[in-house]
Amino acid sequence: MPENMALQPPNPRYYTAEHEAFRASVRRFFEKEVAPHAEAWDEAGSFPRELYRKAAEAGLLQPGFPEAYGGAPCDAFYRMILFEERAWGGSGGIASGLFSHTIGAPPIAAVGSDALKARVLPQILSGEKISALAITEPGAGSDVAHLSTTARRDGDQYVVNGTKLYITSGMRADYFTVAVRTGGPGSGGVSLLLIEGDTPGLSRTELKKMGWWASDTAQLFFDHCRVPAGSLIGEEGKGFAAITKNFNHERLALAAAACGYAQVCFHDALAWARERHTFGKRLADHQVVRHQLVDMATRIEATRAMLDDLASRLDDGAAPVAQIAMAKNMATRTFQFCADRAVQLLGGMGYMRGSRVERLYREVKVMMIGGGAEEIMKDLAARQLGL
Numbered sequence: 001m002p003e004n005m006a007l008q009p010p011n012p013r014y015y016t017a018e019h020e021a022f023r024a025s026v027r028r029f030f031e032k033e034v035a036p037h038a039e040a041w042d043e044a045g046s047f048p049r050e051l052y053r054k055a056a057e058a059g060l061l062q063p064g065f066p067e068a069y070g071g072a073p074c075d076a077f078y079r080m081i082l083f084e085e086r087a088w089g090g091s092g093g094i095a096s097g098l099f100s101h102t103i104g105a106p107p108i109a110a111v112g113s114d115a116l117k118a119r120v121l122p123q124i125l126s127g128e129k130i131s132a133l134a135i136t137e138p139g140a141g142s143d144v145a146h147l148s149t150t151a152r153r154d155g156d157q158y159v160v161n162g163t164k165l166y167i168t169s170g171m172r173a174d175y176f177t178v179a180v181r182t183g184g185p186g187s188g189g190v191s192l193l194l195i196e197g198d199t200p201g202l203s204r205t206e207l208k209k210m211g212w213w214a215s216d217t218a219q220l221f222f223d224h225c226r227v228p229a230g231s232l233i234g235e236e237g238k239g240f241a242a243i244t245k246n247f248n249h250e251r252l253a254l255a256a257a258a259c260g261y262a263q264v265c266f267h268d269a270l271a272w273a274r275e276r277h278t279f280g281k282r283l284a285d286h287q288v289v290r291h292q293l294v295d296m297a298t299r300i301e302a303t304r305a306m307l308d309d310l311a312s313r314l315d316d317g318a319a320p321v322a323q324i325a326m327a328k329n330m331a332t333r334t335f336q337f338c339a340d341r342a343v344q345l346l347g348g349m350g351y352m353r354g355s356r357v358e359r360l361y362r363e364v365k366v367m368m369i370g371g372g373a374e375e376i377m378k379d380l381a382a383r384q385l386g387l
């Protein structure tokens with residue numbers, strides 16, 4: 001936490017000295033390697049590929065993956081720290097591209113064959129190759145079980161046809177973890193395939209977006225792509241279960257990231273309120289402004305407490321699916337509130353391109369849609385809670 005930030009430090013009941021050392025190293029990386037370039041890379045719509053290797057050298061791409069393949073197993077708190085602290089880079093676009101392997105590679109690590117893991121995970125975790133996840137289609141977003149990209153078995157290959165939409169790192173990924181239909185309708189017919197970026201028949205189109213400009217988001221077209229049968233991730237027809245498990249990790253990561261961005265918004269709003277004078281006093285000395293800052297801090301503290309509780313339950317072996325879904329909604333709402341308040345407090349400056357809160361304000365919505373939209377999270381929580 002930056003000095004004089006007015007929020008509580010991380011709860012020592014959960015965070016050890018080792019956790020805090022990791023937090024400091026993640027923060028340092030994002031403040032030094034990302035923040036100074038965030039505006040330029042966002043405007044350019046891309047960031048250097050070299051950043052993946054640098055992040056790997058700093059130990060940021062490996063947490064949570066098995067040691068045998070170059071990873072660094074860790075508890076849920078390390079993962080939360082990683083996603084929360086990346087907010088200090090000030091660009092969700094850079095972070096989502098740089099960490100697209102955290103949604104693309106876990107299914108490989110969880111259910112992939114040893115040969116597949118040995119072939120691709122070390123390359124991904126060393127920052128040499130980029131991994132992406134391709135589930136969403138033009139006709140199937142929230143309703144994953146109705147996806148229509150097909151993979152037909154032909155000898156020792158699959159022949160893949162279909163289209164994927166809104167794929168993060170889609171333009172430059174080397175490995176796509178692709179949800180395909182190998183069987184009949186519904187979730188039981190879904191499998192996961194690893195498809196390499198240079199597979200003949202695969203083409204990509206870049207998409208322009210409201211925010212996350214620095215990440216390359218693409219539409220993918222598979223036209224009779226031939227993929228070795230050995231690239232199946234897990235068993236045929238078991239892809240939906242792997243996707244569901246992956247979603248839980250992604251949602252928790254998104255929640256931690258949203259909480260991090262909310263803190264950055266609070267930090268910038270507070271700094272401005274202490275600096276800026278109107279009507280003879282600092283903004284921070286006007287009661288309405290102080291109340292707004294307290295409202296931001298309240299939501300942030302509540303969100304952090306919920307996330308810490310979730311992480312500790314996960315480490316105890318629980319799988320609180322409903323609470324993860326609710327935490328994603330709560331954290332993204334906290335981020336939305338704090339981004340809105342921060343832009344308002346900065347006034348005209350908050351509306352100017354190049355101001356960090358302006359960029360973050362444009363990046364809120366995707367977090368309320370991606371990884372399971374807000375309404376879908378509520379449906380899921382309602383089902384899990386037996387309402």
Ligand SMILES: Cc1cc2nc3c(=O)[nH]c(=O)nc-3n(C[C@H](O)[C@H](O)[C@H](O)COP(=O)(O)OP(=O)(O)OC[C@H]3O[C@@H](n4cnc5c(N)ncnc54)[C@H](O)[C@@H]3O)c2cc1C
Nearest residue numbers: 133134135136141142166167168369370371372373375376
């Ligand atoms: C920038 C960006 C990056 C992304 N990156 C990836 C990626 O890397 N890989 C990937 O696979 N996907 C990715 N996505 C896709 C994302 O996961 C989907 O957009 C999301 O799951 C929603 O799907 P959809 O857009 O098809 O919306 P739809 O499913 O069409 O839903 C539209 C709206 O209707 C609501 N809705 C749907 N069903 C119901 C219902 N039953 N009751 C009430 N409301 C409902 C939804 O909540 C949503 O608000 C990305 C999206 C964006 C914007």
